[in-house]
Amino acid sequence: MPTSTQPFTFTRKQIASNKTPRQINRNLVFNLIRTRQPISRADLARISGLQRSTISLIVEDLIKERWILEGSTGRLPRGRRPTFLELNHQRAVIALDIHPAQTTVAVTDLGGRIVAQNIVALPSDPAKASSSIVAAIKKLISDHAGKSFDGVGISLPGRADPSLKRPIFAPNVSWPMQSLQSKIHRATGLRVEMENVANACALSEVWFGDSDGLNDLVVVNVSEGIGTGIFSNGRLLRGANGMAGEFGHVEMESDGHPCGCGGRGCWETIASNRAGLRYYAEISGQPEPPSFAVLVRMAQSDDRHAIQALEKMSHQLGRGFKMIASALAPSEIIIVGDITSAWHLFGPKIEAKLNQNAFPKAPKLRPSFEGNTARLRSAVALVMNQGLN
Numbered sequence: 001m002p003t004s005t006q007p008f009t010f011t012r013k014q015i016a017s018n019k020t021p022r023q024i025n026r027n028l029v030f031n032l033i034r035t036r037q038p039i040s041r042a043d044l045a046r047i048s049g050l051q052r053s054t055i056s057l058i059v060e061d062l063i064k065e066r067w068i069l070e071g072s073t074g075r076l077p078r079g080r081r082p083t084f085l086e087l088n089h090q091r092a093v094i095a096l097d098i099h100p101a102q103t104t105v106a107v108t109d110l111g112g113r114i115v116a117q118n119i120v121a122l123p124s125d126p127a128k129a130s131s132s133i134v135a136a137i138k139k140l141i142s143d144h145a146g147k148s149f150d151g152v153g154i155s156l157p158g159r160a161d162p163s164l165k166r167p168i169f170a171p172n173v174s175w176p177m178q179s180l181q182s183k184i185h186r187a188t189g190l191r192v193e194m195e196n197v198a199n200a201c202a203l204s205e206v207w208f209g210d211s212d213g214l215n216d217l218v219v220v221n222v223s224e225g226i227g228t229g230i231f232s233n234g235r236l237l238r239g240a241n242g243m244a245g246e247f248g249h250v251e252m253e254s255d256g257h258p259c260g261c262g263g264r265g266c267w268e269t270i271a272s273n274r275a276g277l278r279y280y281a282e283i284s285g286q287p288e289p290p291s292f293a294v295l296v297r298m299a300q301s302d303d304r305h306a307i308q309a310l311e312k313m314s315h316q317l318g319r320g321f322k323m324i325a326s327a328l329a330p331s332e333i334i335i336v337g338d339i340t341s342a343w344h345l346f347g348p349k350i351e352a353k354l355n356q357n358a359f360p361k362a363p364k365l366r367p368s369f370e371g372n373t374a375r376l377r378s379a380v381a382l383v384m385n386q387g388l389n
């Protein structure tokens with residue numbers, strides 16, 4: 001177990017006024033080491049613009065707290081040989097990405113790099129789902145007995161009430177997640193951080209992504225449903241009871257398809273992966289493909305009906321993005337989900353709708369740089385980033 005349990009705030013750009021310059025510099029240095037390792041103290045000073053003496057003090061602290069290690073020795077043509085710094089690879093995080101039918105359980109390093117992962121197919125008996133997940137976590141921990149684990153991050157398709165620390169709204173998951181957090185904690189002794197996947201991805205974009213310096217971004221997670229995570233004025237926007245950002249359940253079509261929330265015609269009934277699959281069946285007269293990933297591959301292989309179905313879904317995504325742009329005026333909207341793997345086909349369609357009659361100016365739209373691992377890395381960000389809120 002780590003000797004230090006001090007939370008580490010990892011935002012690149014600190015807006016909250018309670019952060020001291022020392023903390024800001026510390027975060028900056030850690031992030032430089034994370035993204036450029038192995039790196040020397042001299043290069044840290046050059047890139048960060050901080051004094052060599054400041055760098056030395058921060059590095060000393062980070063080594064003492066076991067966030068980083070002194071690694072290999074560099075070679076220079078003459079003079080002293082610099083010692084390179086790198087993340088402490090002994091420390092690791094367990095990351096969970098929960099979907100209705102399956103959960104990915106992974107071991108990652110402090111930088112969010114995936115070291116190992118298993119996909120757990122969840123049993124149809126809901127009561128057994130959490131036991132399967134706990135068993136998979138224990139197996140990964142014992143397979144990596146040499147590592148010390150900082151905690152477990154869970155990125156879940158629902159809202160977790162920050163005060164109650166448990167999910168309160170998960171219309172697409174039929175098994176009880178309420179007990180999962182305490183079960184994992186009891187089984188492993190580790191700290192367990194749980195957060196809505198879109199919120200987690202928003203934190204992750206600030207922390208792992210390339211949204212350097214952005215204070216206003218919205219992450220839209222498009223999967224079985226649609227969730228949004230709002231990072232506004234430099235922090236997550238939660239609203240009362242942690243329910244802010246449920247754009248997926250805004251009614252877009254009166255008397256539309258029934259939704260898991262009890263309503264009809266919600267945005268996610270016309271723009272989620274499920275909607276894409278349904279469109280395919282409606283357009284082609286064929287049964288739905290077995291998964292959304294299969295539908296995307298069909299479109300990439302020029303299947304006319306698959307392309308039409310995804311174009312329809314893209315149009316509906318664009319409509320919702322316009323709503324988000326009007327409501328929040330983010331500088332960026334970032335999409336997470338399988339649709340991003342065919343971004344060259346469908347990104348322009350979504351963008352066209354977003355830009356149509358945009359007032360005053362549509363936000364930049366892009367897929368997450370993390371691609372399919374975005375959700376897992378977001379779970380790591382939860383463990384690492386818990387001081388942010």
Ligand SMILES: [Zn+2]
Nearest residue numbers: 249259261266
């Ligand atoms: Zn709904």
